[in-house]
Amino acid sequence: MALRIEGLVKAFGGLTAVSGLNLDLGDRDIQGIIGPNGAGKTTVFNLITGIYQPDRGRLRLGEQELTGLAPDAIARAGIARTFQNIRLFAHMTVLDNITMALHGRAGYSLWEAVLRTGNYRRQETRLRVESRDHLARFGLADRQQELAGSLPYGEQRRLEIARALATGPKVLLLDEPAAGMNPKEVEELILLIRQVHRDFPLAILLIEHQMPVVLELCAHIQVLDFGQTIAAGAPQDVTRNPLVIEAYLGEAEAPA
Template sequence: MSMLKTDKLSKVFGGLRAVSNFTIDIQPGELVGLIGPNGAGKTTAFNLLTGVYEPTDGTIEFDDKSVVGLKPYQITQRGIARTFQNIRLFADLSVLDNVKIAYHFHVKYGLLESVFRIGRYYPEEAEITAKAVEFLKIFNLEDKKDEIAKNLPYGEQRRLEIARALAAQPKLLLLDEPAAGMNPQETHELMEMIRWIRQRFDLTILLIEHDMSLVMGVCERIYVLDYGQIIASGTPAEIKSNPRVIEAYLGEEVN
């Protein structure tokens, strides 16, 4: 059974076809890359998968159930979480509160219990706080829990965004250019972290990335998008030697 499957997925903005016949099939536990030149439609594809945009045509199935027409929060509740190319933390909230927010997809107390702080409110909030602190420990951010998110160094903000996504307890994690703005050492550390979180949290991962050393180093399979269409798919070795990919995107073979 596929974890994520799309068939002839398309999105048209006015007369512009940003994504066309986008068809992918990702199995549980895979780590898959999606690459392509700037403007190829990669982030549009992610926005379709997460309910930010509704498809013009085509289907999206997650765990064999359609997610077309669902709101982003409903898709998150189903088990898909994402990060963004441009970090989207709650910049003026604490590091701890940024992670706690993700857990509130799973709270059981009701609106009245929340407003009047009665019943299940305090026990659940205490449990959420404890879980959030444990998550921060995993990502070496526990000592920063009371800091305001926007005051963290860039690399730590990236780690916090990934921690928040994982706190939503996804089955599938979508990473949108996680190495953007990182130096080579930070990128190497990120590569190790991606491998580790897949194993630690039993995740399936789909990532968009321009850094070819990261993509080729961490992904098992790669899809290549150009002008909104998939032009190739295969292992890193197959993608590196694909003439159409070299022409459309890489320019030269990646070593």
């Protein structure tokens, strides 16, 4: 089991954003979390990555307890994410964005860095080389000296995924990766996520509004509404569930 979530609860004031969430993500799974706006999906990601601390419940990655760890420790343990509204280091180069992600894995201390010891310098050189190789895998090699914020939207999304992967995750969390994309870009994104799943030894947990993406990629989905799981299972079954149709699909648009 890659990621195991047990009885996760998070309330903000009187509002319970996540109420008793359970989730088992296998080592090579691709699972989806869907639900209407405000259902608590992004809160789940913020809890998994340590941005919020849960009121109750446990998070484990393999054998390692993640509950209560700081975000940087959780990232080093092997959880990476992307954001619905892309969050790159926009004023830095594409290469620097990747180098930052590899940075967390580099072993050196503050004083090694300030005094520029041999160990620190070896790490630095190694990371620069790794960054270039990594970018090449995502077709961004030509862009490495450009500012991340100046890339077209689709490439920013790709860079954000590449950066997440550069941290060497066991679990990749994708928060609405298809948001703001046209159908052609969505198709490319599905291919990219498949390729990532094939080439990297990891599990993927996906939040998505666009049903085609979920149906295409996920073997198992979970539907949240007001912080509670109202259905879980294979996408084809879940989308026929009357509860789901009422809570989510009925209100805005029918599933594809």
